[in-house]
Amino acid sequence: MEGPRLPPSATFHETDDDKPDDPLPTWHRPTSSLSALPSQDHPPHHWRNHSLNLSPILDTPSRSLPPPDSIPELETYVVQVPRDQIYWTPPPEHAKYVEKLRNNPEKNKKNGCSKRLMWFFIILIAFGFILGAITLILHLVFNPALPVFAVEKLNLKPSSFEVTLRAENPTSNMGVSYVMKPNGVVWLTYKNKRLGRGKFPKMFQAASGSDKVNVNLDGSTKNAVMPPRGSKQAVSLVLKMELKADYEAGPVKKNKEVVVTCDVKVKGLLDAKKVEIVSENCESEFKD
Template identity: 25%
Template sequence: MTVEKPQEMTGDTNSDGFLTNKDVHRIKHPSLDTNDSSSSRYSVDSQKSRIGPPPGTYVIKLPKDQIYRVPPPENAHRYEYLSRRKTNKSCCRRCLCYSLSALLIIIVLAAIAFGFFYLVYQPHKPQFSVSGVSVTGINLTSSSPFSPVIRIKLRSQNVKGKLGLIYEKGNEADVFFNGTKLGNGEFTAFKQPAGNVTVIVTVLKGSSVKLKSSSRKELTESQKKGKVPFGLRIKAPVKFKVGSVTTWTMTITVDCKITVDKLTASATVKTENCETGLSLL
């Protein structure tokens, strides 16, 4: 293979060693016809590309979004602080979102479980009634305070559904006349299977009870008529049980309106009406 030596370029040059414009058209490639105008243009373009642009200062323009700024040294610590705070905020926001999502899932699952439990086992409120009342210690012939002792016999019915009941300790029972508390006490804890009727007895005691003159007069008149009204309020913690599974502690409230014929140990219940409420929390 033969390598042909290129023709030397001759002509005037400027002070930087570059050819002047008037001599560029003289440069020709040895393999091209000198009479061909297209070859001349090719030769000139080739020579220009080999020569390259003259040295100098150039201005390069970049789009605004491609310019990256570096904070000055005095603001470097502030830049680091703001960057770190943004990261901490993102982490806290992410943790909060995860916590709320988990809480929502737990609530939904609990609601589904409770709905299934209710449909299958049909939990219900037990029914209560007062079957006996005995009153001692109330003296209406004197205006001095008295200390009554009221014995209540309560009948609890768990006759429907498939669930047993567990009455826990910590219940409260109060007896009232015309808004004045005459005594208080509690029932013993007990278990009541499904379909069971249980009779429980408690003694409610008061100490140094003083009635207003109007209430004392009303109580005296009620005894003369043979219709003495009392109010009984019970609040008891209870759990439902099916098999070996026991629910969380709920609260049963019982409000009874009772009428007895007299204020003695042999009193007879004339009327009674009890309403039961169940709180799931």
């Protein structure tokens, strides 16, 4: 009569007893990036002789090992950063500098005031540069030219002289107004002796204009040593005027003082009512 049959596990462990020195089966991690797993110690020899006592090993969660297939293999990825992107950390000296500024509010206030003053001077210099450029352009574009005068007639009356002048304004883009200075006088002299004096009438001339103007001078030839009557000798006279010339072109205005000196040679000053002009030459200049 056969004895009772042992369970299959018992038979399995009885077979294992035939090779007590064989090591337990081991497995390897897929990659070196995994953390080290807890080492498995060999079970005591008396546990191996009884297959029913394997429950302590199986019930211990710290010593249970997952099957090799349950651990996924880790993949390696290569991340490339563009070379033109540089990531850096400011040096610690910057933090000290910022902390120093925080601890010195008065110094920060002074620095702010100095920056505002600097910007104020920069704006002022720029404004002056622009203003100077505009002034230079206006000076070059609107530049008054000297007026031109010429003596056309000279008539002698019992107690006055009548001189007819032609005035020309060569400035092509500005009109001009002629007025006498507050204490200005028009003089007519012969050998530094005064023959007559008077006022230049107020006159306006357009740009590139030409006009005639009559100047009346009070005086006579009694106080001057003149050539005798009937003499054909030419007499040299000097006509001098000091005028204010106000040039204007829209909002642009320029004020000048003009001194005009005319050298006139005449004949028949004492004999005829109409004096003959032999030669004349008028020169103008701006007075600073």
